[in-house]
Amino acid sequence: MMQFALVPAAAAGKLISLSPLDLAIIVIYFIAVLGIGFYLKNFAKSGEDFFIAGREMTAWVAGLSFLSANLGSLELLGWAGAAYQYGILAAHWYWLGAIPAMLFLAIIMMPFYYISKTHSVPGYLNLRFDRATSGLSAVTFAVMTILMSGVNMYAMAVVMKVVLGWNIHFSIWVSSLTVGVYVAMGGLFSAIFNEVLQFFLIWLGALLIPILGLVETGGWSGMVARIHENFPGVDLTHLWRGLGHFSTNPMGIQWTGIIFGLTAVLGMGYWTTDFLVVQRVLAAKDLRSAKMAPIIGAFFKMAVPFIVILPGLLALSVLPYHLVPQDVMRPGQHSYNEVLPLMLARYCGPGLLGLGITALVAGFMSGMAGNVSAFATVWTYDIYRVFFRKDASDSHYVSMGRWCTLIGLIVSIGAAYAVMGFASIMDYVQALFSFFIAPLFGTVILGMLWKRTTGKGAFWGLLAGTLSSVGMFLVVKFYPPAISIVALSSHAKMMAEDMYRALWSWLICVGVTVGISLMTRPRPAAELAGLVYGETELPSEGHLPLVKRPIFWAGVAMVLLLALQWIFW
């Protein structure tokens, strides 16, 4: 078999050289996204257009956009690297960590978001509680979004450095400014259009890796046999078998962390309250489309491990050397986060390589666009309009949104430089989620489902949850033995710590919220119509045929999810 010329290229400072065809494919993509942004500028005139895409997206467009906003380069590179590091355990983040939450959003939470006509998650908290809770949520979200944006930039710069040998600083500045221009022109229209475009590019650009990888290894069983040969004594190909104890799996986590920390709190928090993804669904044209969008996204989400996790597993079986953590990498070695470009270069020649690189670039663009468009909305509507200028014209807010897009990008460039010191991109992201997302989920879910929740309870609960999460992080960072308390075991590793920290911060948020709510006066029930379960008239779907009911497709998705757990048990 022909050998892949990796080492000489790596030694020369870059993984591969792109042919003129590859470069043409990348340039055509840049022209396309800028052209689409320019075209959509004519449609993004009002605030409703710019920030919420006119609320006229079909279920399919909103669903693919909902999924793609999360399928940035961070996802592609970080989780392929995590699959190499932790094996198939990384798939939990795509399956149990996402699907139940997406279905919960569709069936339980979306009616309240949609019927309340909110433009954002902090906007919902403003309607349900008060300015203080909404403001706290908006500020924490803005901080998280900018940091996430920086993570995406960093991931992209790594691709450019490894694959093309480009200067990392040049990559960060040029590519992020391109995103800024097209989002500033078309707003959420631009972001959603490019996310749908990117969805196809990612699938068609990355799908060859698992196909050719499985051909090379002789199928799944051949791949597993090679992994056992290369990494004896480590179970990297089962979802649950090694989760009985912290010390029996490479992630250093126990099943309780996956079930309660990831599935019940972090996954739920991310997919139901992170405005980055929820914003796409709010752009749907009606309630049924808004409910179907996350369900459509859930089906595709279940398939994403095929192009992200499987390449990581294939790398464990076919690469003739071992990848290493970034912080111990020496010249000539490659880090976990480089696994996807390495596999791409292994199988893809001219043209296909350009398509694969374009898919990674598109993933970056989508992640960035998602973050900056969500940031612009929250800043303009939930911070600027609420705290600084209440009664400005609609065109003034659109103008503010456009400027925010560019300013947000510049700030997130600074965040990108802060990310460079972390060993694993995903570890960093999980820490961020547990700071902000887990407590926010406690606040939103109590607000939607328990009408006794008060504004004071929500505010102090959210603040206590967030501060306790940051506090636990700092304690473990400066006194590592404390991990045995936070994560229940001295064998626990960083990912496990994130799961348990999220769980505790959610419990603290819920406990404080419930306690203070019971001691303070609730809002009259009449003011909660359209915002809370029990006070909201939900449209019946009984007249629809079974195959058009969201609940039916949610059930099908759950059955598929359980089947995947059984197959890869």
Add this chain to the structure above:
Amino acid sequence: MAERRRMIPVWFFVGVLLLIYGVLILADGIIEWNHLPDTVLANLHSTVWWGALLIVIGALFVHLFRPRKSSR
């Protein structure tokens, strides 16, 4: 979305881009048929059949979602 504002559907843009990519990649695969790239499994000529797949998907999207003069 397309009807109310006469906005070109996103699926059309997807189709055009895939069609362009498909033509470029397929053409390269055919021209370089006898000059295999230095990659694993290059003998399978994945460039050719993947380029053809892109053309099929792209052409389908362009045909189904091409802009029409009157709204449906």
